[in-house]
Amino acid sequence: MTEAERLDAAQAILAREGIPALVTIAGHARDVAAVSAAPEHLARLAELAPEVKALGFRYLALELQAGE
Amino acid sequence: MDGGGPTPVDEAVLARKRAALQAILCECGTVVVGYSGGVDSVFLAKAALDDLGAGAVLAVTGRSESYPEVQRQTALECVRRLGIPHLEIDTYEMGDAAYLANPSNRCYFCKTELWDRLGAVARERGFHAVLDGSNADDAGDWRPGLRAAREHRVRSPLLEAGLTKAEIRVLSRRLGLPTWDQPAAPCLSSRLPYGLPVTVERLRQVERAEELLRARGLREFRVRHHGDVARIEAGPVETARVLHEAGAIARELSALGFQRVLLDAEGYRRGALNEGLGLVRLGGAA
Secondary structure (H helix, E strand, O other), X not given: OOXXXXXXXXXXXXXXXXXXXXXXXXXXXXXXXXXEOXXXXXXXXXXXHHHHHOOOOOEEEEEOOOOO | OOOOXXXXXXXXXXXXXXXXXXXXXXXXXXXXXEOOOOHXXXXXXXXXXXXXXXXXXXXXEEEOOOOOHHHHHHHHHHHHHHOOOEEEEEOOHHHOHHHHOOOOOHHHHHHHHHHHXXXXXXXXXXXXXXXXXXXXXXXXOOOHHHHHHHHOXXXXXXXXXXXXXXXXXXXXXXXXXXXXXXXXXXXXXXXXOOOOOOOHHHHHHHHHHHHHHHHOOOOOEEEEEOOOEEEEEEOHHHHXXXXXXXXXXXXXHHOOOOOEEEEEOOOOOOOHHHOOHHHOOOOOOO
16 A cells, blocks of 8 residues: 555545544654544544554554644 | 552552562662662662661662653652662663664663663672562563563562562552652653664653643653654543643644654553554564
């Protein structure tokens, strides 16, 4: 699975769950799925973490915006 | 720890294990204790003091760039309050290229350096044994540092006596040790994923970031360093606080040189960087 395919698949999982979000790849090892989404979705993201990580990510994390 | 009392334990089992610990310490006679100021080493040093007397115990702290200053202050405060003979020495794992490469057995190289130096202290001062604070819970974990301890004939009395972390917390509380409910506090290099080289600058970034979060009231958490990314793992209470103060936290950590600041969805878990360890190529020995 390419990086782009992993991202698309992760994005699709969140869309399926009705979570408006943007997923990008982060970290020196390119193994963190970084999600830009509203903070109230964090608990649901935790539940979805195993499914997203199964795409080849090691971590699923919420982006903290400095402007918030 | 949840801020209440420690986990209930079987009193008969606990008494038996404490007696076993005393027997091991007495068998050692005079001891140098590898002393970081964490829950285990503070309890071990205090037990050795109680069982052997002050003349038979020397707690030794290895000081280096990977040792958090906040932990050092706890260590110093504990020996001062408890009257435990103490020595600080410098260790030089940051001069070892194998350590700096940060393989998944990084701890082996650090502990080799530590036990080399503590062994020398023991020999020079006439102590019979060098002890570490490994406990029974550590036996099944990924602990390449334990191999270095075995190679240096370092004994692990808490592990040998079968004392678990929960039991050590109970005994620590009964002794009035301030560390009884202290979160686990491994070295700063443990915040860097295997394969990301250890540098003084990265260690300082992590230390400063954790200081900032501690100042905001966070207690159970880690800042993991992923190059230009800081990934915060926080306990349930801390997660709510991070979300509430997300903007300020992101700004503060960005000012330390992190381009992105992330909050892990699954929260704090001990040994999180060991997850998926099979994917990491093991380097060198151990």
